[in-house]
Amino acid sequence: MSLDSIALLSKLETDLAHTAAKIYRADSADFNEIAQCFIDKLVRTPAVVRPRTADDVALVVQFCLRNKADFTVRFGGYDCAGRTRVDEALVIDMRDLNEVSISEDKCSATVGGGILHGQLARALGEEELATPVGNIASLEYTGWSTLGGYGPLSSGYGLGVAQILGANIANAQGEIQTASEELLVGIRGSGGSLDIITELTIKV
Ligand SMILES: Cc1cc2nc3c(=O)[nH]c(=O)nc-3n(C[C@H](O)[C@H](O)[C@H](O)COP(=O)(O)OP(=O)(O)OC[C@H]3O[C@@H](n4cnc5c(N)ncnc54)[C@H](O)[C@@H]3O)c2cc1C
Incomplete structure (x- = not known):
């Protein structure tokens, strides 16, 4: 199942509401800047989530498992094959774990x-x-x-x-x-x- 459902994205937002993690939906103003990688790929990304702590990462993975939602994990975004962008998959962007x-x-x-x-x-x-x-x-x-x-x-x-x-x-x-x-x-x-x-x- 993809996360391309407003209901599912809203559920993710509710699950993360008590954390400092940020969610960028595909229609948000800064989405393209956040989602950009070194290799540009013609894929549809429903949202990018940026956890702030390891516990936030665990919560997102557990959410995806419970809801059978596909996800990829992105860091600097320099993978030469652009493997951090997969059609319809939620992107977990780790760049805020930078202490x-x-x-x-x-x-x-x-x-x-x-x-x-x-x-x-x-x-x-x-x-x-x-x-x-x-x-x-x-x-x-x-x-x-x-x-x-x-x-x-x-x-x-x-x-x-x-x-x-x-x-x-x-x-x-x-x-x-x-x-x-x-x-x-x-x-x-x-x-x-x-x-x-x-x-x-x-x-x-
Ligand atoms: C322009 C350019 C310059 C480069 N220069 C150099 C260089 O000078 N020296 C060099 O050695 N290499 C260089 N590389 C290669 C680069 O190091 C690799 O492509 C590296 O994998 C990029 O990491 P990233 O996190 O930025 O990329 P991403 O695309 O974000 O991630 C790359 C892969 O690693 C996985 N990954 C990354 N971090 C984690 C993590 N914390 N946990 C689990 N999985 C993770 C991602 O899921 C993805 O599959 C360069 C590549 C490019 C495109």
Whole structure:
């Protein structure tokens, strides 16, 4: 079932009313700007939802499961095949999960699953820290690093994938979990095809 039903979209809005998540319907003024990806695809997207927390992500996944609604997960939107846009599917846009928390020893940081390269580089730079990031500020860190991730610092400090120490995910049942060591092996290289990564812990 698609979300192309005003009743279903209203139900989603009701379910998320107590959260800070935002929903952009296809007829809203800023929809095109929000939904735009690097690859333009001729698909119909009924709405884009932007969760603010991992719990919001879990709620949206649970809603889609309950209502048999198709969804895709979008981050920076730079996928070369435009796989984050699928006809009639709700888009879960993770770009508001963009917090950075630096460890006390300043050797690692925990970052939101939707953080963009520019935001991460800026937050680390304020503490005179760095980690390999890509060449474009609006690329998203998780999609980049889980696929390998090369950038200007990679020859000195390694690929993005080599920085991943841990992850929190929303699984296919819409439950938030800390990734096991076995799942981490898959996450390092899967390009985000295993679960929705809501948080990464990385070397800095
Ligand atoms: C113009 C351009 C420049 C690029 N430059 C570089 C570069 O300098 N170095 C480099 O290594 N690569 C580069 N790439 C490739 C880029 O890193 C990959 O396409 C990457 O997957 C983009 O991630 P995104 O999150 O921005 O894209 P999206 O299209 O939003 O996501 C890509 C895929 O990963 C999934 N995904 C992303 N984040 C998560 C997550 N948190 N949890 C679960 N799934 C997730 C999405 O569902 C989607 O299937 C470039 C691509 C383009 C188009």
